[in-house]
Amino acid sequence: MDLESIGAKLVRGERLSPEDGLYLYEKAPLEWLRDRADAVRRSRHGEEAYFNRNIHFEPTNKCVYACKFCAFYRPPKATEAEGAWDYSFEDLKKKLDAYPVGSLTEIHITGGVHPDRGVEYGEALCAFVKEQRPELHVKAFTAVEITYFAKKSGVSLEEALGRLKRAGLDSLPGGGAEIFDPEVRRKIAGGKAPAHTWIEVHEAAHKLGLLSNATMLYGHVESYAHRIDHMLRLRDLQDRTGGFKAFIPLRYRNESNALSHLPEVPAAEDLRNYAVARLFLDNIPHLKAYWVMLGLDLAAQSLDFGVDDLDGTVDDTTRIYSMAGGMAHPAVTSGELGRIIRSRGRIPVERDSEYEKIP
Numbered sequence: 001m002d003l004e005s006i007g008a009k010l011v012r013g014e015r016l017s018p019e020d021g022l023y024l025y026e027k028a029p030l031e032w033l034r035d036r037a038d039a040v041r042r043s044r045h046g047e048e049a050y051f052n053r054n055i056h057f058e059p060t061n062k063c064v065y066a067c068k069f070c071a072f073y074r075p076p077k078a079t080e081a082e083g084a085w086d087y088s089f090e091d092l093k094k095k096l097d098a099y100p101v102g103s104l105t106e107i108h109i110t111g112g113v114h115p116d117r118g119v120e121y122g123e124a125l126c127a128f129v130k131e132q133r134p135e136l137h138v139k140a141f142t143a144v145e146i147t148y149f150a151k152k153s154g155v156s157l158e159e160a161l162g163r164l165k166r167a168g169l170d171s172l173p174g175g176g177a178e179i180f181d182p183e184v185r186r187k188i189a190g191g192k193a194p195a196h197t198w199i200e201v202h203e204a205a206h207k208l209g210l211l212s213n214a215t216m217l218y219g220h221v222e223s224y225a226h227r228i229d230h231m232l233r234l235r236d237l238q239d240r241t242g243g244f245k246a247f248i249p250l251r252y253r254n255e256s257n258a259l260s261h262l263p264e265v266p267a268a269e270d271l272r273n274y275a276v277a278r279l280f281l282d283n284i285p286h287l288k289a290y291w292v293m294l295g296l297d298l299a300a301q302s303l304d305f306g307v308d309d310l311d312g313t314v315d316d317t318t319r320i321y322s323m324a325g326g327m328a329h330p331a332v333t334s335g336e337l338g339r340i341i342r343s344r345g346r347i348p349v350e351r352d353s354e355y356e357k358i359p
């Protein structure tokens, strides 16, 4: 195996094997990866790069789990003085009311896994958003939250998803995937839904017509082989269902958590990872650089390494990254996202949550 034979496969539009993927992570020069990933990206999306106008809502940071990388969670009995929050539907209404109709297209809802909440809570929350703002796409609840809802309410994953969909859920975010390998998962996220359950939730969602995203948390204790294994499991599921819209690699940030002794990977590693993801995951259409995690400069650079989507305006409504060492108040206007995209010679396109262009 060498770069020439992998390059020839890419030219022929042939799928890369796990061995090819590993070789690219370990041996390919960054410029080589950039040029190949950029060519594949261009063949799918031309010169266009996407963004949307969204906010996040994180109902609570109280969580029955204690993932080692997580700076956001607090134990369920924690008080406000200890940094815990638990917003009411009235609080959510106030947040929504701050945005005039037409200024947003999506709300992204995810948070800690509250011990008392089952699927009834998820249904009520989706229905409340739809009642307040029927025009918003509700992308809500990771597979980990949905697994807990189902267990708490004593229903199957299919039933939980069906009920959430009927209440107003439109799609699932990609969180909770972390790294699928059981040994790594045990070390960093022991206790929460295992890989096969995460996959089952997304498979069941896709079968119900709910689209979803997939993430990968990298740059902590995993190896390149673990990243390839993770993407292979996603690629296999996507072959079965076609329900993933975007893949979102998330670099481990090391502030205020139980793994703070681990250094963060350098920017070149983020770019390498985007490029390999674009080349290896040949069946997930969009590769998203979540600028909140990367910062705007690196997010702009990532557009040259296979990325075609920068996520949304966010408007300082998420604390998952700010608490872990990301930007303190993550917010940009759609104009700023447009300027960043144009700075890399690309055409900014506002999209809805299913990647339809908004004129």
Ligand code: V47
Pocket: 069, 070, 071, 172, 173, 174, 175, 176, 177, 178, 213, 214, 215, 216, 217, 248, 250, 251, 252, 253, 254, 255, 257, 290, 311, 320, 324
């Ligand atoms: O699953 C938590 C990650 C995820 C840290 O679907 C951390 O459009 C790095 O999934 N360092 C939640 N990462 C966020 C998420 C997401 C974000 C944006 C868009 C979408 C989408 C999904 O955040 C968790 C976990 O992997 N995370 N703590 C940390 N210290």
Ligand code: SF4
Pocket: 063, 064, 065, 066, 067, 070, 072, 073, 111, 112, 113, 144, 189, 192
């Ligand atoms: Fe809880 Fe999610 Fe943080 Fe894990 S990553 S501790 S499940 S909030």
